[in-house]
Amino acid sequence: MKLLLNSNGENSRPTTKDILNDVISSQSSIFSCRKKLELDYVPSFLPHREDKIKELGIVFKDILNDGYIRSIRTVVMGKTGTGKTATTSAFENEFKKIANERGSKVEIVHVNCHKQRTLYLISLEIANRLRLPVPTRGLSSQEIFKIIHDYLEKRNMHLILTLDEFNQFIDTAPQEEIYFLARIYDEISATTKRISYIFIVNDPYSLYRLDKSIKDHIVQRVIEFSPYSSNELFDILKARTEEAFVKGAILDDALRFISDIYGQDKGGSGNARAAIETLVVAGEIAEKQGAFMVTVEHAKEANGSVNPEVPQILDNLVDADLHQLLIIKALIQLVKRNRNEEVQMGTLENEYQKLCIDFGEEPRKHTQIYENIRRLRQYGVLNTRQSGKGMRGRTTLISFTLPLDSKFEDFVNSQIRGRMSSR
Numbered sequence: 321m322k323l324l325l326n327s328n329g330e331n332s333r334p335t336t337k338d339i340l341n342d343v344i345s346s347q348s349s350i351f352s353c354r355k356k357l358e359l360d361y362v363p364s365f366l367p368h369r370e371d372k373i374k375e376l377g378i379v380f381k382d383i384l385n386d387g388y389i390r391s392i393r394t395v396v397m398g399k400t401g402t403g404k405t406a407t408t409s410a411f412e413n414e415f416k417k418i419a420n421e422r423g424s425k426v427e428i429v430h431v432n433c434h435k436q437r438t439l440y441l442i443s444l445e446i447a448n449r450l451r452l453p454v455p456t457r458g459l460s461s462q463e464i465f466k467i468i469h470d471y472l473e474k475r476n477m478h479l480i481l482t483l484d485e486f487n488q489f490i491d492t493a494p495q496e497e498i499y500f501l502a503r504i505y506d507e508i509s510a511t512t513k514r515i516s517y518i519f520i521v522n523d524p525y526s527l528y529r530l531d532k533s534i535k536d537h538i539v540q541r542v543i544e545f546s547p548y549s550s551n552e553l554f555d556i557l558k559a560r561t562e563e564a565f566v567k568g569a570i571l572d573d574a575l576r577f578i579s580d581i582y583g584q585d586k587g588g589s590g591n592a593r594a595a596i597e598t599l600v601v602a603g604e605i606a607e608k609q610g611a612f613m614v615t616v617e618h619a620k621e622a623n624g625s626v627n628p629e630v631p632q633i634l635d636n637l638v639d640a641d642l643h644q645l646l647i648i649k650a651l652i653q654l655v656k657r658n659r660n661e662e663v664q665m666g667t668l669e670n671e672y673q674k675l676c677i678d679f680g681e682e683p684r685k686h687t688q689i690y691e692n693i694r695r696l697r698q699y700g701v702l703n704t705r706q707s708g709k710g711m712r713g714r715t716t717l718i719s720f721t722l723p724l725d726s727k728f729e730d731f732v733n734s735q736i737r738g739r740m741s742s743r
């Protein structure tokens with residue numbers, strides 16, 4: 321940033337304009353394409369969701385055949401952040417292109433029921449997306465659906481209607497509106513049933529609570545989206561890094577750290593959105609510090625600010641017993657002394673035993689130490705993984721999920737003092 325010289329030739333403080341111009345004009349050393357990190361960006365390649373794209377293709381391919389007359393329904397179900405919207409959107413984009421290439425007329429409308437919560441708003445959204453001139457007043461939603469169906473009939477078209485966050489609609493709409501949507505062909509008589517559905521839900525119970533006469537017309541097949549494992553999240557983050565970050569700006573250790581936090585097999589939620597958000601914040605922290613690479617430290621700091629579970633993790637430690645806290649304190653000492661994020665199990669065990677002597681405590685045996693570390697991992701404060709090749713034999717590597725700062729250290733010491741004073 322250039323500093324302006326004042327009248328007697330000294331450097332003067334930069335103005336707000338200088339600061340902002342400098343930030344806006346400077347090329348990021350970390351990000352190469354921020355828009356590919358936006359949450360509604362749909363990458364062309366969705367690691368570990370190829371099978372779901374295939375399932376959707378199998379369900380809907382018959383719609384491309386001439387004279388196809390049935391209304392196809394499928395439910396896409398899974399927890400938040402498991403790729404339901406991204407995968408369905410990717411399917412929709414490509415399926416429509418293929419249909420057009422084959423001369424089949426297919427329109428696809430993706431509605432978010434969080435925004436369009438009523439049948440009326442859903443019908444208006446479809447009409448708008450089909451560029452149908454329907455008056456915004458004076459017509460019922462059923463009448464608008466009739467206009468939509470006539471439009472499709474006249475053009476010999478099929479419509480795939482994706483109702484995203486469909487549980488919002490089920491939980492708020494009157495029973496007769498849900499009934500109309502599910503059994504539209506009881507209300508509209510048509511030889512060719514031109515409206516098919518994809519119902520996206522993240523809470524299966526809202527579906528199963530439905531009256532059987534409605535449920536049977538919705539839950540005709542279910543495509544399940546499981547929470548991502550840590551390895552799957554690593555692949556997703558790696559692929560996104562290649563699209564949106566400067567080459568080499570993200571260390572694999574940082575990706576591995578974030579993947580281990582959120583991987584379902586490691587006790588995380590399996591939520592790709594949370595993992596990507598943490599990656600973005602880690603990049604912003606590194607950029608703000610003027611770093612040229614995103615490290616585990618940046619990822620930890622990001623986790624500390626993004627992960628909604630952090631306050632819960634510290635709350636969990638209030639229930640930790642003295643020896644669990646001594647294990648944490650031993651790990652803090654080792655990480656600070658060796659300046660290494662990960663510590664081998666045996667090294668931690670020795671440090672813990674020395675610490676017990678300092679505190680006049682009888683060290684727990686190996687199996688109890690192991691059980692305490694498993695419990696601390698469940699609390700979300702520790703990460704463990706098996707060492708890879710290159711280490712003598714296989715061992716467990718242990719690290720913190722939170723940034724190691726004085727605030728965390730003081731918190732642990734105060735908890736230990738509390739346990740010691742009450743003995």
Ligand SMILES: Nc1ncnc2c1ncn2[C@@H]1O[C@H](COP(=O)(O)OP(=O)(O)OP(=O)(O)O)[C@@H](O)[C@H]1O
Nearest residue numbers: 359366367369400401402403404405406522592593
């Ligand atoms: N397999 C994947 N490959 C690349 N990005 C993914 C993948 N799965 C999810 N994402 C990304 O993670 C974020 C969340 O995905 P998405 O919105 O599809 O989840 P969802 O299951 O629909 O969640 P919700 O139920 O909360 O709407 C999006 O930014 C999406 O691009």
